[in-house]
Amino acid sequence: MKTLIFSAFLMILALSSFTQTKVRIDQKMGFDTPELQKKLNEAVGLFEKTINTNEFANLVLTKKLLRRNGLSSNGVLDKILNGEELGTIPDQIINLSLKVDTTFRNEIGHTTGKIIATQKNYILEHSAQCYAAHLIHEYCHVLGFSHPKRRTWRRAKTVPYQIGYIVRDILGEKCP
Numbered sequence: 001m002k003t004l005i006f007s008a009f010l011m012i013l014a015l016s017s018f019t020q021t022k023v024r025i026d027q028k029m030g031f032d033t034p035e036l037q038k039k040l041n042e043a044v045g046l047f048e049k050t051i052n053t054n055e056f057a058n059l060v061l062t063k064k065l066l067r068r069n070g071l072s073s074n075g076v077l078d079k080i081l082n083g084e085e086l087g088t089i090p091d092q093i094i095n096l097s098l099k100v101d102t103t104f105r106n107e108i109g110h111t112t113g114k115i116i117a118t119q120k121n122y123i124l125e126h127s128a129q130c131y132a133a134h135l136i137h138e139y140c141h142v143l144g145f146s147h148p149k150r151r152t153w154r155r156a157k158t159v160p161y162q163i164g165y166i167v168r169d170i171l172g173e174k175c176p
C-alpha cells in the first residue's frame with residue numbers, strides 16, 4: 001500500500017512537471033533592431049517564468065478580480081495557464097502576436113483582436129520586466145477580459161490590470 005501511494009505521488013510529480021505553460025511568439029512585426037529583439041526575448045522569458053511560479057497562482061487566487069467574465073478566480077488562472085485565447089482550445093501554450101507601434105499615441109499599447117501593439121519608446125525606455133508585465137496585461141485582452149477606458153479604482157481591480165500588477169510585483173519592478 002505504501003509503495004502504491006508513493007508511486008502515485010511520483011506520478012503526480014512527473015505529470016506536474018509536464019504542465020508548465022509555454023509562451024510562444026507566433027508573429028512579430030517591427031522588431032527590427034537587435035535592441036528591440038533582445039528586449040522582446042528577455043520579456044517573453046520573464047513572462048513564461050513568472051506565470052509558472054506558485055507565487056503567481058497564489059496571488060491570482062487571492063487578489064480581488066473584477067470583470068472576470070463570469071469565471072471564478074480559479075477559472076481566470078486556468079484560462080491564462082491553459083493559453084485559451086478566444087476561439088481556441090486550451091493547449092497550455094500562450095500564443096503571442098506582437099507588434100512594435102511607431103505611431104504616436106498616448107498609451108503604452110493596445111490589443112486589436114490577437115495583435116498586441118506596444119509603443120516603441122516604451123519598450124526601449126523601460127525594463128524587460130515592465131514589458132513582460134505589459135504583455136500579460138494585453139494578453140488578458142486576447143483572452144477576452146476587458147476594463148473601462150477611464151482611470152478609476154475599479155479599473156485597477158480588473159483582470160488585465162491586476163494580472164499585470166502581479167507580474168510586475170513578482171519581478172520587483174515599478175512600471176508606469
Ligand SMILES: [Zn+2]
Nearest residue numbers: 137141147160
Ligand atoms: Zn488594457
